Structure formats: C-alpha cells, structure tokens
Amino acid sequence: MIDSKIPDGPLAEKWNNYKAKAKLVNPANRKKLNIIVVGTGLAGASCAASLAEQGYNIKSFCFQDSARRAHSVAAQGGVNAAKNYKNDGDSTFRMFYDTIKGGDFRSREANVYRLAECSAHLIDQAVAQGVPFAREYAGYLNNRSFGGVQVSRTFYARGQTGQQLLLGAYQGLLRQVSLGKVIMHTRHEMLELVVIDGKAKGIIARNLETGELERHVADAVVLASGGYGKVYYLSTLAMGCNSSAIWRAHKKGAYMAGVSWIQFHPTSLPQHGENQSKLTLMSESLRNDGRIWVPKTAKDDRNPNIIPEEERDYYLERKYPSFGNLAPRDISSRAAKERIDAGHGVGPMKNAIYLDFSDAIKAQGKDKIEAKYSNLFAMYEKITGINAYKEPMLISPSAHFTMGGLWVDYELMTSIPGLFALGEANFADHGANRLGANSLLQACVDGYFIAPYTIPNYLASELNAPKNDISHPAFDEAEKAVRAQLDRFLNSKGTLSTDYFHKKIGRLLYEKCGLSRSKEKLEEALKEIKLIKESFEKDLLLTGDDTLNSELEKAGRIADYIELAELMCYDALQREESCGAHFREEYQTADGEAVRNDADFCYVSAWEWKGKEHKPELHKEPLVFESVELAVRSYK
Amino acid sequence: MKLYLKIWRQLNTSSKGEMVNYEIDGVSEHMSFLEMLDLLNESLIQKRERVIEFDHDCREGICGQCGVMIDGRANGPLKNTTTCQLHMRSFKDGDTIYIEPFRAKAFPVLRDLKIDRSAFDSIIEAGGFIGVSTGQAPEANTIPISYETAEASFDAAACIGCGACVATCKNASAALFVGAKITHLALLPQGKVEASKRVLTMVEEMDAQGFGNCSDTRACEIECPQGISILSIAKMNAEYSKAVIFRK
Numbered sequence: 052m053i054d055s056k057i058p059d060g061p062l063a064e065k066w067n068n069y070k071a072k073a074k075l076v077n078p079a080n081r082k083k084l085n086i087i088v089v090g091t092g093l094a095g096a097s098c099a100a101s102l103a104e105q106g107y108n109i110k111s112f113c114f115q116d117s118a119r120r121a122h123s124v125a126a127q128g129g130v131n132a133a134k135n136y137k138n139d140g141d142s143t144f145r146m147f148y149d150t151i152k153g154g155d156f157r158s159r160e161a162n163v164y165r166l167a168e169c170s171a172h173l174i175d176q177a178v179a180q181g182v183p184f185a186r187e188y189a190g191y192l193n194n195r196s197f198g199g200v201q202v203s204r205t206f207y208a209r210g211q212t213g214q215q216l217l218l219g220a221y222q223g224l225l226r227q228v229s230l231g232k233v234i235m236h237t238r239h240e241m242l243e244l245v246v247i248d249g250k251a252k253g254i255i256a257r258n259l260e261t262g263e264l265e266r267h268v269a270d271a272v273v274l275a276s277g278g279y280g281k282v283y284y285l286s287t288l289a290m291g292c293n294s295s296a297i298w299r300a301h302k303k304g305a306y307m308a309g310v311s312w313i314q315f316h317p318t319s320l321p322q323h324g325e326n327q328s329k330l331t332l333m334s335e336s337l338r339n340d341g342r343i344w345v346p347k348t349a350k351d352d353r354n355p356n357i358i359p360e361e362e363r364d365y366y367l368e369r370k371y372p373s374f375g376n377l378a379p380r381d382i383s384s385r386a387a388k389e390r391i392d393a394g395h396g397v398g399p400m401k402n403a404i405y406l407d408f409s410d411a412i413k414a415q416g417k418d419k420i421e422a423k424y425s426n427l428f429a430m431y432e433k434i435t436g437i438n439a440y441k442e443p444m445l446i447s448p449s450a451h452f453t454m455g456g457l458w459v460d461y462e463l464m465t466s467i468p469g470l471f472a473l474g475e476a477n478f479a480d481h482g483a484n485r486l487g488a489n490s491l492l493q494a495c496v497d498g499y500f501i502a503p504y505t506i507p508n509y510l511a512s513e514l515n516a517p518k519n520d521i522s523h524p525a526f527d528e529a530e531k532a533v534r535a536q537l538d539r540f541l542n543s544k545g546t547l548s549t550d551y552f553h554k555k556i557g558r559l560l561y562e563k564c565g566l567s568r569s570k571e572k573l574e575e576a577l578k579e580i581k582l583i584k585e586s587f588e589k590d591l592l593l594t595g596d597d598t599l600n601s602e603l604e605k606a607g608r609i610a611d612y613i614e615l616a617e618l619m620c621y622d623a624l625q626r627e628e629s630c631g632a633h634f635r636e637e638y639q640t641a642d643g644e645a646v647r648n649d650a651d652f653c654y655v656s657a658w659e660w661k662g663k664e665h666k667p668e669l670h671k672e673p674l675v676f677e678s679v680e681l682a683v684r685s686y687k
Numbered sequence: 688m689k690l691y692l693k694i695w696r697q698l699n700t701s702s703k704g705e706m707v708n709y710e711i712d713g714v715s716e717h718m719s720f721l722e723m724l725d726l727l728n729e730s731l732i733q734k735r736e737r738v739i740e741f742d743h744d745c746r747e748g749i750c751g752q753c754g755v756m757i758d759g760r761a762n763g764p765l766k767n768t769t770t771c772q773l774h775m776r777s778f779k780d781g782d783t784i785y786i787e788p789f790r791a792k793a794f795p796v797l798r799d800l801k802i803d804r805s806a807f808d809s810i811i812e813a814g815g816f817i818g819v820s821t822g823q824a825p826e827a828n829t830i831p832i833s834y835e836t837a838e839a840s841f842d843a844a845a846c847i848g849c850g851a852c853v854a855t856c857k858n859a860s861a862a863l864f865v866g867a868k869i870t871h872l873a874l875l876p877q878g879k880v881e882a883s884k885r886v887l888t889m890v891e892e893m894d895a896q897g898f899g900n901c902s903d904t905r906a907c908e909i910e911c912p913q914g915i916s917i918l919s920i921a922k923m924n925a926e927y928s929k930a931v932i933f934r935k
Contacts, residue, residue: 101821116742117808119848120750136828172824179824181817181871181878183832183841190831208841214749215844222816229812237805260797289745323717326726329746430748433765433772434719499821548732550725595737598699599798602738 053306053657053672056460057161062678063143066165069461073504074511081106084510087254087269088112089241089296092121093213093491094474095275096220097498102506103224103232110267111224111233112256114240114291114604119221122277122289123494126213127334127427128197129205130177130491132170137194141202143167148679150489153199153379154454154482155631155647156681157309157655159674161461166480166489169496174206176499180219184208197487198335199379199686205488210334210426216491220498239265240604241296242536243529244272244303244470251300251470252519255529257537262598264530266521270513271469271506274300275498278453278475280313282612282619283565284557286450287319287332293608294615297457297476305465306657306670308478309455310615311623314485314632315566316451317383320434321403330449331434333406333427335487338376340411340420341444343367343383345404349394355405355443366390374686381484381632382686384448388566389643391447398445407443448566452490454481454632455622458657458672462505463497466657469513471506473497478655483631540606541597545590549605552587556580556609556616564620569636573624580617587613618658618667625669628652649681688714688780692727694739695787700795700803706785716776720763721746721753723775741800748772748912751847754854755800756787761851761910769849769912789854793861793897804850806896807864813892814885815868817878836874843870843922845913852907852915858899863907865893866923867915873926883930890927 058069076084084107088099091113099111113121133146146167151158174192178184184206185193194203208215227233238259245253251272256265279294280286301307318337319330344363351358366386368375378386387404396402412420417440421428428439435445457465457472459479465472474494481489519525563576587610593602629638629645630652638646655672689712697704711727718726721743728738743753748769755770757763763773778784788796793806832840844867852863869886872878878885901920908917 097821104820115744115750115752116804117752117848119808120744120752122745122750124750125745125747134827175824175827176819176821178827178830179817179819179877181840181844181875183837183844183871183875186832186834186837188834190833191828208844211749211845214847215841218844222811223819223821225808225812226816226818235808237808289750291744324715326715326718326722328719328722328725331747430772433748433768434774436774436776503821546733548729550729592732592735594732594735599740599801600737601740602732 053670054460055159055672056462057159058461062160062164065161066168070504073508076507076511076514078106080514082108084108084514085110085269086271086273086506087267088273088275089254090121090275090277090476091118091221091224092123092275092277092474093217093220093494094476094498095121095273096217096224097495098273098275098473098502099233100220100223100227101499101503103227105503105507109227109233110236110269112236112239112241114238114259116238118224118235118237119218121217122292123217123491124214125289125332126491127210127332128336129195129207129212129488130173130216130495131197131204131486131488132174132206132492133167133204134171134174136192137203139202141204145202146170146204149200150480150486151482151679152682152684153486154484155684156482156649156676157630157674158480158482160676160678162480165501166493166496169500170492173492173495173499177216177219180223182208182215182219195336195339196377198338198377198383199374199486207336210336210424213491216495241276242299242533242607244300245525245529246303246467247519247523247525250468253521253526255526255533257533259604260599262600264533266526266530268519268521270510271471273471273473273502273506274457274476275473276476278456279615280450280453282557282615283450283560284553285322285327285330287316287330290328293611295608295611297472298611298615300457300465300467300470302660303467304660305467305470306458306659307455307618308458308655308657309483310658311564311619312454312483312632313450314380314452314454315384315448317380317387317448318406318446319449319451321398321445321447322400331430332449332451333431333444333446335380337406337424337427340423341376341406341408342410343376343404343406345390345395345397355397355407364395371686378686379484380487385566385634387448403445403447405443406446408439409443412440452485454478454483454485458655462508463501464505464509469509471502473502483633536607536610537597537603540591540593540603543591543593545592547586547590547592549591549593549602549609552583552591553605553609553612556583556613559583560616560619564623567634567636568623570624573620576620577617580613580620584613621667622656622658626652626656653681688716688775688778690714690778691783693783693785696739696799697796699798704796714775716774718775719746719771720757720773720775721771739800740798742802743771746771749847751849754789754849754851756789756854758785761789761855762912766909767912767914789850791853791859791898793859794850794853806898807848807850807861809896810861810865810889810892811868814881814888817872818881830876832875840871840874843867843874843915843919846915847913849912851910851912853898855906855910856899857904857906858902860901861893861898862901862920862923863911863915863917865889866919869923869926870919873922882926883933886923886926886930
C-alpha cells in the first residue's frame, strides 16, 4: 500500500505541522553526512546549495560542461507567486485552487497548497540573490498574467526568467564550492543507482571526458535530473535532456507516476524539415498580446496580412470566451491540433497556426511590444527569417514538460528510502496539466524550501546506521551492469545510428501517445515499440571509443527512452478517461471537450518495474479532496 | 546545397590536431549550423568513422554550451548570435567553410570542437555571487530598485557564459565575461555590500586562469550573443580602481 505521508491538520496548517515535528540533525553531526545531488538545474542547484549551507557534504553532478547550463536556463516566461502585489484578488488559496484545477484534479491537495504557500518567499530569495526581475518605474516588482488564471501573479526577467533564476541558484552553488561544502562533478552522467539494504546509498557515474566509471557513496541520493519530454525527439527540450537517472532508479525499485502526462506547449515553432533536431519555444507570455487564429476556409494559401478580418477564425476566443487566448496549455494545444487536423493549418507544411500581434501593435504601439518581447521577436527572426512585427508568427504545439516522473510522497521521497526526486523529475504538483510559470516555481520550492526540511528528517535516523563504502558488493554489481551495457553498445556493428532510433520512437509517440490517444492507437504503439526494441538490440551502429564519445552517451539514453515509451503507453492505455494533457478519444463530449471519470480514476497511477519480460505492476494512490469540490474544468 | 568543410580534428588535449576535409550534400537553407553537423556525423557513422565531437545543448541560444569558430569568426558571419542560432541560409551552394574550436590558453581542447571552459566557473567561484543563504531574504519589495537600474543590471546579467568574447579577442581576454558579472551585481543594492571584495577576487582569479589583458579592441562586443556592452568592462575597471584605493 502506498503511503503519501500527508501530515495531519487543516490544509493551511499541514506544512507548518510537518516542519514543527520534522527531526533535526545537530550542526556538529551534519558534517558526517554525505548527500549526492544529480542535476544542477533550479531544483538540484538550490537543494545542493541549501543543504551545503546547513553543513552537509554535497557531491553535485551534471552532464553539461558547467552547472549553469542545465535546462532550467531555457524557461522564458516567468515564475508564479501569490504575492498579490497587484491587489487583484490573489491569495495562497486562489493560487492553490488555480493549480489544482489547472491540473484537472489529479494532484494532491496538500502538495499543491504547500507550493502556493512557499511561492511568495521564493521571490524574496531570488531578489536577495540579485535576480533582476522586471520593475515598475517606482522601483517595485512588476507582474504579468499567464495562461489558466485571471490574476497577475507572474514575476519575470524579460524573456529569460529561467536563466536569471538559474544564475542565482548556480552562483549560490558555486559559493558553496568555494567554501568546500560542495564537490562539483561536471560532464558526469549517473548511470546506476546503488541500493544497499533497501536504501539508496550511492551512484555509478561515468566521467564523460575520460569514460571512466566512478563509484560515489552517500547517506542519501537526490535526483533532480529534469523531465523526459525529449523522448519525443522533436521537443522544446535541450538535446541532452534525458530520462536515464530516473529510469535507472525506476528499474532499481522506485515507482514512476503519471508517466503519460506530457504537456504539449501551444506556442512553439513548427517543424520545417526532416533533419530538424529541436522545436524552439516561444514564451507563452506572447499570448498576453498575440491573438491566435487560422483562416476560416480550409487550405487558404493567401498571405495572412491580406486575409480579411471576417475570414479569420480566432478559435480560442470563440470557444473559450472568458479565457480566450490565455486558455491553459493543454486546451490551447488540443484546439490547435483540432484546427490543423481539420485542414486549417497554415505555413509551408500546413502544420501551424497564426499568432498575430497586429492588433496589439495598433493599440499599444510598436515600442511597447518591443519592450516586452524584443528578444523573442529577434529569436523568431533568426530562426525563420520572418519579421513578426510585420506578419503573424507561425506556431504549433510541441512536446514540452513532463508532469509525470518518479512517484514521491509528501517529503519528496521516492518508494526507495533515501532516494529523493525534485523538480520536473518527480510527478508531484501539477496533476495532469501544468500551468505556465509553475515549473520554475516548483523546481525552486522543492530545492530551496522543502528538501532542506525533509532530507534532514530522513538523515536524522541514518546518523547511526552502519557506514558503507565503495567496496560494498552492491557497488561491484552496479558497476558490472553498467560496464556490460557500455561494452554491448561499443560492439554494436549494425547499420542504424542512435538518432535513427530516437527519431523513430519520437514519431511513434507523437502519433499514438501524444496530444490525443486511443485504445487502438496505444495497442498498436505497444506492438511497434517491441519491434523497435528488438531492432535496437541487433541493428544499432555505434562508432568511437570508450572515452569522450557522444554517440555512446546517446545510446544509453535511447535504450532507456524505448523502455520508458512502453510504460507511457501502458499508463495511457490503463487510464480510461480524459484528464488534462491526457486526452483519450473515446472519452470526450460532443463538442470535443475532455470527459474525466472521477468515480473510477481519481487516483495517481504509480508503476512498479517488474523486469524486462514482465508487464509493470500498477499501484493506486487514491486522491482525496477535502478542501475543493471536484468540478468540470471549464474555461468557457 | 553542397558544401566543402574543413574541420579541426583532435583526439585529446595533449595530441596534435589537424584540419580535415569533408564534403556534404543535401543541406537545406532552413537547417541550423548544428543540424548541418548532425547530418555530416550521420554520414560519418555510416562510413564507420568516429563522429565530430562538438558541444551543444539547448539549441535555442541560451545555455551557452555551443560555439565554434566559423571561417575565423566566433559563431560565424552574423553578429551577436550563438552557433546554434546560425542557419544555413547564411551560406551558399559550393561554399568552403572552416570550422575550428574556440581557442584560448584557458580553454584547452578536449576533443575536436569540444573545449574545457571550467575556467569561467572558477572565476564565479572566486566571488561572482551575493553571499545570501536560503532563509535570510527579506520581503522582496523592501528593496526598491529603479526601472532603469534593474534594466541595466539585466543587460549585464544576460551573459550566457559561452566564451565567444574570449575566442574572438586577440588577447584571449575574459574581461567582458567578468565585467558583465561585476556590473550585474554591483548595480544592485543587494550586491553593493560585497562589491569591492568581489571585483578584487574575481579579477585575481581571471588572471590566474591564464586569460589575457583587455586592450580595448571591442571585438568581444561584436560577437557577444547577448550584445553585452564593453561599458561593463569600464564598470569593472572603475569598481577595481575604487576597491584598490579604498582597500584597508
């Protein structure tokens, strides 16, 4: 039976109650305890720095060449906080409710409330670190609004909020490196979790410069390795983003939850050709001023600027009048796909919709629009060669964020004691759909404010546990398994490259386990994945040696993606309802809206790995709602 | 289009490298420069050869991990861009393109086009932060910062740490990178407390890492993907002088 460890008491008191009772480790004992943190994005860097400040010894790992490059850096739009600086009716409860509703009532009340509760202090923390958030002329912090809400609670630093927050966390982390409390391992990839007597006690990491396998032992292991949207190949994620750290932990016993809940971002650039490697995101903040439309007539090839107003279909404003162009991401993306599939898509590949700024430029002037979005417009022009001040942007939905991830309890601990998962690597707070500007928030809150209480609470009882070292047989066994897989890849003399397999699995998921799913498509996908898996084992072609070798790195990540894709399909198949980003074609209303089934599916699906030859086992964590009423999620 | 590439190949830091010729066909003008290299690598794999190693990650111009010299210019023919944001429409059929790693004493080559930029991390470690711990922060709006100051601070804070400034500088100076961090933090009231100490330790570390001196050629400003102004170098110099004069 799954225990989510939600504390007693009324919703607003739960976190305070937890903190009041959490066990502590005295300052003299903290330096005897070692913690491994994998990932240096917002969650990993903030957690590592905060625990180091308390006095623990931290080893921090990232695959990039510097901790500052983790993919949090790419978040553009902003970070939410219930400060109510705009005096427009915001509050902790309002933010909690927006997030629960945005997630289509598939997340835990207690977790989400805590996220909203800690949000305000995050802004304080970031400002103190020197994050240059946007200001009003009087010097106070500015806000804007984002999809799925009716208040302005989003703090931002031009279109580079993620970068600025990450630099704050990264600088905090390097400050601890200079003080000797954090040992940094850049260009290292975790390839195995080491479990001793049922507890997470270390990792096997590969030095990506030399190829050496290293053993690292600790009293607790934190995975803050990000999301796995790159499983779709074409996505808004960085090329190196991967599922390997969490997937290998999953195969060691950690449950995965909400695995098929993948957010498709509505405003990314459309695909233009076969050799494309990535879909660039245009911040959702553009929807504050841009209007989304397609031609009313299907296959209308005219230049958008000469299509008269009455022949344009502003379909979001038409279908969702109260939220309009700021409808939540899942709804906007699905509406776009519906229009594109119905033949109204625009652009050379007919796979896009228009995001039009002409009305905003007319009303506010070009200067105002430039001040808000100049870097985004410049980026758009660099990539497409098109000036978006003069004609509408072409945009389309693309795989972006994984609500799913390692299952964690209220303490952010996985089903393996001593193994914690933070940020996008866990499944916890966003339910079946994440609201814009909540991901930077969750990563930061997990790392700055939650893990620094819950990890010491665990470590307090580990203080007197027997100490292990890297000569333990569990390390031998883990290293042997890693070695065997690397050797198998290095001896792959087939005909097909790693990218071939990545693109193949990605395309399959886009078609059959993407924006919309059905029993039929998912069953087909499961059969096809089996074939891809067999082909990967015998047809892979890999060159290079066991030192610095990017193809070898990719091979391991793709092997994991193929297994993960299978679990995504099992998860989507088992959930016979539509909720948030999970849209099952069999479960919709006559006008195409999602039909949730609270009677049968009001639970978190947590999956247990049962070995290569067996189906995963489902564990259900019931979702209990005490403070909100389950409602049909309407943005009309 | 068809292109003739001359690419730097080097096995490791201690080995001697050389330029190697490649031909590539079927390049579309919409491809990014890195996608063109992906295509070349795919053909190398099919020939059972080792791929060309190059650094990259986000491919949207913000992580700062990519960056190569293209025809002798950091990140190629466009001003103020990263390599990943350079598209093949900047080249034409039949062009010969020279591709080399960013070169500087402080950035040793690891393999082919991959370099080690950890010297930048060492400089940040030396003081490129505000010494606030989690939990110490006061309410955010108790520190009003004028719109202009916040914007000017942001202009410097936007540095992505890619190293194009160093690569393009004839002295391999890191003055723009260091100046940007000094400026970002020194302009903000929160960062003023440690400003003198910060500039002294960071400049000392910059020298220790083997970067050259700034001789004011402004080459860095032209290539910087974030368009960071050399005024931040002037700001660093001013902060440095102030710190030396008032040093106790």
